[in-house]
Amino acid sequence: MKNFLSVDDVSSIPSLVDRALGYKADPFKQDTLGRHKTLGMLFLNPSMRTRISTQVAARNLGMEVVVFNIDKEGWKLEFADGAVMSEGTSEHVREAAAVMGQYFDILAIRTFPALKDREEDYSEQYISQFVKHAGIPVLSLESATLHPLQSLADIVTISECWKEKRKPKVVMSWAPHVRALPQAVPNSFAQWINAWDKADFVIAQPEGYELDEKFTRGAVVMHDQAKALEGADFVYVKNWSSYADYGQITCTDASWMITPERLRNTNRARIMHCLPVRRNVVIADAVLDSADSIVVQEAGNRVWAAQAVLGEILTAF
Amino acid sequence: MKNFLSVDDVSSIPSLVDRALGYKADPFKQDTLGRHKTLGMLFLNPSMRTRISTQVAARNLGMEVVVFNIDKEGWKLEFADGAVMSEGTSEHVREAAAVMGQYFDILAIRTFPALKDREEDYSEQYISQFVKHAGIPVLSLESATLHPLQSLADIVTISECWKEKRKPKVVMSWAPHVRALPQAVPNSFAQWINAWDKADFVIAQPEGYELDEKFTRGAVVMHDQAKALEGADFVYVKNWSSYADYGQITCTDASWMITPERLRNTNRARIMHCLPVRRNVVIADAVLDSADSIVVQEAGNRVWAAQAVLGEILTAF
Amino acid sequence: MKNFLSVDDVSSIPSLVDRALGYKADPFKQDTLGRHKTLGMLFLNPSMRTRISTQVAARNLGMEVVVFNIDKEGWKLEFADGAVMSEGTSEHVREAAAVMGQYFDILAIRTFPALKDREEDYSEQYISQFVKHAGIPVLSLESATLHPLQSLADIVTISECWKEKRKPKVVMSWAPHVRALPQAVPNSFAQWINAWDKADFVIAQPEGYELDEKFTRGAVVMHDQAKALEGADFVYVKNWSSYADYGQITCTDASWMITPERLRNTNRARIMHCLPVRRNVVIADAVLDSADSIVVQEAGNRVWAAQAVLGEILTAF
Structure with a gap:
């Protein structure tokens, strides 16, 4: 598996379910699999279950976790290609994603739809641009139209x-x-x-x-x-x-x-x-x-x- | 000790004090005691000393720590039983606490009194409901009426x-x-x-x-x-x-x-x-x-x- | 090196550069150097690259990391000596810094200039007071006038x-x-x-x-x-x-x-x-x-x- 954005990234649901149940039976069976690997968790919106459960899961595998609430601890990102950034956005996703790709081994992202423009939400431009520019596997923590975890x-x-x-x-x-x-x-x-x-x-x-x-x-x-x-x-x-x-x-x-x-x-x-x-x-x-x-x-x-x-x-x- | 909400949960103050002084003399003497155990720290209010000192303490014992500022990173909880949740609260403590009980081994919580209704504050309904519904030990990081740590x-x-x-x-x-x-x-x-x-x-x-x-x-x-x-x-x-x-x-x-x-x-x-x-x-x-x-x-x-x-x-x- | 506030704290830039390139070639070559040491990261302002890269760096060395957004998770600090604190500030840097010195082994701080009073900004009073009162090494994550990292x-x-x-x-x-x-x-x-x-x-x-x-x-x-x-x-x-x-x-x-x-x-x-x-x-x-x-x-x-x-x-x- 490279990215995890939807069921289309899964080669076999039954074996993924088995893997999950295997961890449930023995949470630390692979507690060094993620050693020296860092999961970056990027939130553009609030989250409780997804945030916490993913942190616990990553630690069970021995991964490092860095959580970043970009909406609160950082600044507003620009997603439009060619934008003249003279307004509210301080950083383009092209840089933000590429830099995250330097710091992390896997990038997990939570985005939300604005529920105003259907074409825009269903284009999944936010998470797609992270996939395009991060250069590392991207894990959806819920995107505009899907919540695969x-x-x-x-x-x-x-x-x-x-x-x-x-x-x-x-x-x-x-x-x-x-x-x-x-x-x-x-x-x-x-x-x-x-x-x-x-x-x-x-x-x-x-x-x-x-x-x-x-x-x-x-x-x-x-x-x-x-x-x-x-x-x-x-x-x-x-x-x-x-x-x-x-x-x-x-x-x-x-x-x-x-x-x-x-x-x-x-x-x-x-x-x-x-x-x-x-x-x-x-x-x-x-x-x-x-x-x-x-x-x-x-x-x-x-x-x-x-x-x-x-x-x-x-x-x- | 099951929960730690007040001095009533302590069987012997002198031996607890001795334990604390023992750790002060040798902070890492039990640095695997908490291995593969996760402390969830839930904040409904700001905190500095309690937040940081408890994180350091948990890590000294080898525990994992997940910090969650529910007031800022999540949403407003409902504490009233039977409430019709059509207003500002998005999640009932019955679910929130029970779910935390699934993710953590010990749940630490910081709440604050509203200082408006004495009966309500002194009923300690917030932390009590977490104790009731979490199903895991609960540690007070200061509640409406007490600050045992x-x-x-x-x-x-x-x-x-x-x-x-x-x-x-x-x-x-x-x-x-x-x-x-x-x-x-x-x-x-x-x-x-x-x-x-x-x-x-x-x-x-x-x-x-x-x-x-x-x-x-x-x-x-x-x-x-x-x-x-x-x-x-x-x-x-x-x-x-x-x-x-x-x-x-x-x-x-x-x-x-x-x-x-x-x-x-x-x-x-x-x-x-x-x-x-x-x-x-x-x-x-x-x-x-x-x-x-x-x-x-x-x-x-x-x-x-x-x-x-x-x-x-x-x-x- | 005691503190890291500017290039003046560096004895040899070339050997510091070599050290950095050595870690780039082999990130985990000293992954126990920071064992049982905690880095406290204190933010008075937003930060992305500095925040994340420093966390990753500290973990590569085996350090514990505690991040504290004092502007959001805490309260407003007072920096003026002799202040009668009857207004907006809740804690003086004399206490805040000294307490951080109790909890951490190294204190990293991000501050920003107000860009109103040049003398005040260029006095670097914020980070200087942390250095003065913390009693542990202080690492600048950008101060009012310098960004040495x-x-x-x-x-x-x-x-x-x-x-x-x-x-x-x-x-x-x-x-x-x-x-x-x-x-x-x-x-x-x-x-x-x-x-x-x-x-x-x-x-x-x-x-x-x-x-x-x-x-x-x-x-x-x-x-x-x-x-x-x-x-x-x-x-x-x-x-x-x-x-x-x-x-x-x-x-x-x-x-x-x-x-x-x-x-x-x-x-x-x-x-x-x-x-x-x-x-x-x-x-x-x-x-x-x-x-x-x-x-x-x-x-x-x-x-x-x-x-x-x-x-x-x-x-x-």
Whole structure:
């Protein structure tokens, strides 16, 4: 593995999942693999789980870690080629990325979409330019449109919890939120679950919330949440803003909140969410506090997902 | 030791002090005790001494350390059970704490009182909820009403400096300040010095500045600072806001500032302060710059206090 | 070496350069030299290259590193002796520095000039007070008037690139910028290149941009940029604000921007800049993207410069 930007960088999902579970069973089994290698973690936006789990994963492999909140500890970067930098940006990504490439062995980056211009967000210009100019492997800590470390942890979690022979029914359900959120998590989950091909995948969402077909590729889409949830083995809950009416909140229907009633006709589904989750807006307390919620286990698996990816990149050095 | 939230978590103050002094004499004597264990340090407020000394202490024991300024690098947490999170908070402590419990072996937290609602501050809901939901040992880096790592360092410092057979007279004196400050440091010092029971303890303060009796338990309280200081061996200087008229500054009498004149009738007392200290408001330059000031030694002992506590928690694993 | 504040702390530039190049060839050759020693890095201002390269350098030597953004994670320091601290500052440098001296083995500090009062900035009171009160070696990560780690990396870079017998012609050229910038980088470069004495040094600048003679000491100063650049082997580009009309921008002449045309009569000069650089304001894209630009190599050498300095300080312990 060279970079880790999406599922397209993965040669085998099952073996990556196995690697993650192997680290979970024995976190320090390769604690010198990353010796004398430094992971630079660059944040253009806030992050908690991704930030912490990736640090822990890198240290488990013996890597050095340098965290840099460029938005707070540094300055604003320019991403436009040919820009005359007489305004707010102090450094071009061409220099910033190339210099990081001098200091680190692997560069991990967190970026966010502005949710204003769809073409711009979906061009992934921020992370792409880092890949282009850094000259070292780049690891996405969530980009404008994808969150592959989250999706890998999700697949790891489903793998851990599902012991039956038949394919599980996995329903990704939109749920309400008070702010306009990126499509990165649902795009990425759809992309991974399709590539994994070991689940029956259904998307439940209000009309107007169709995701980019590039990621959902033929997934069953239903607008009746209750019906979609029937017989579900896993419910993957997530809000996202509209892709069609880009970045807008076009539905505020509170009945899409996940409650025990809504889950009544599932196959006692396990409840997943990438967190943070707004309680009693996205998911009701009674669901999150029940034994069916696996959101904490899912978040815990972020360590092993990150460690698997770093392990693969280090092995390829 | 499971958690470290107050002196109540300590089985023996003298042996904890010995442990701290042992590390001071030989900082790396147990530099593999914390191998493959991670300390998460979570800040909801600024901190300098506590932040740095605890990091150094953890590394002396071979622990990994991850620092997370949740107020700046993350988002606002919700602490109210049952809250409908449609406003400013993005994540509930139930998830945040449980997830930290997945990533770390010990969780250290710094919180601060709002100084608006006494019941709320004294319920210690913030740190208590972390204890309840993290599922791993929790270490206070100062909570709303207590600062046990500071108090342990204070006791270590007095122990180092006092070689006579008789009990020292320790006077904790209120001093002026321009801002309303928490009662955490004086509450905690009173609680520890009482539990330690190796000093004659007097509190000097203006009327209306009585601390919570739960912590001061029968300490001698005097409103005449000069008289209280007579024969003092140690003067522990600290401002705090009113507990009775909660969070208010009810006295601005500059004559309470600690000056050489005020100390004339002490037993050439050693001067202590937890720092930061506003010079020439709380304590005069001439006192801080004299040989009797032990504030830097006291701050230095924060490392050994933190190392002793981490050492005890690690030993109990 | 005790402190590292300017070239005056260096006994031999050539051997320091050799040390840096030795580490570049074999980064981990002394990876236990700093074992059980902690570098504290204190930032009063933003920093990217200096911050990251120094962290990497310290870890290459086996040191522990604690980073503290006192401006963001702490509070405002007081530097005036005798101050009555009833206003915005919460802690005096006398305590802050002395306490850092308890926690760290080497203290690295980044400060910035206010560019309002020349006497104040050039007194270097901030870093000087840290030196005075910390009681441990202090390493400048850029101070109000000098940036010695940058200059050492610059000399290392010139040494690497220049293989001819004759002295290279090094032209330091002022270039336009939209904000008033410190004189630290050009002051320091002039001071080092003079002390090194292995180059013919010329400064090209608009009238009114004379630097402090204390640092430029008899360097050739020219106001005709094109003429100054004739035959240059290295062009060191940098904006600075006026020293005479202190902190002001007295020239906005865009023709001082470094372009391929401007460089036509150089000896195919290598282009240097400390970064960050505003493209198409200070230097044109066509220059930065050409093979003659060595700005990334120069930034990469910051690691080896910092490692050489830390190595010297550690060896002197």
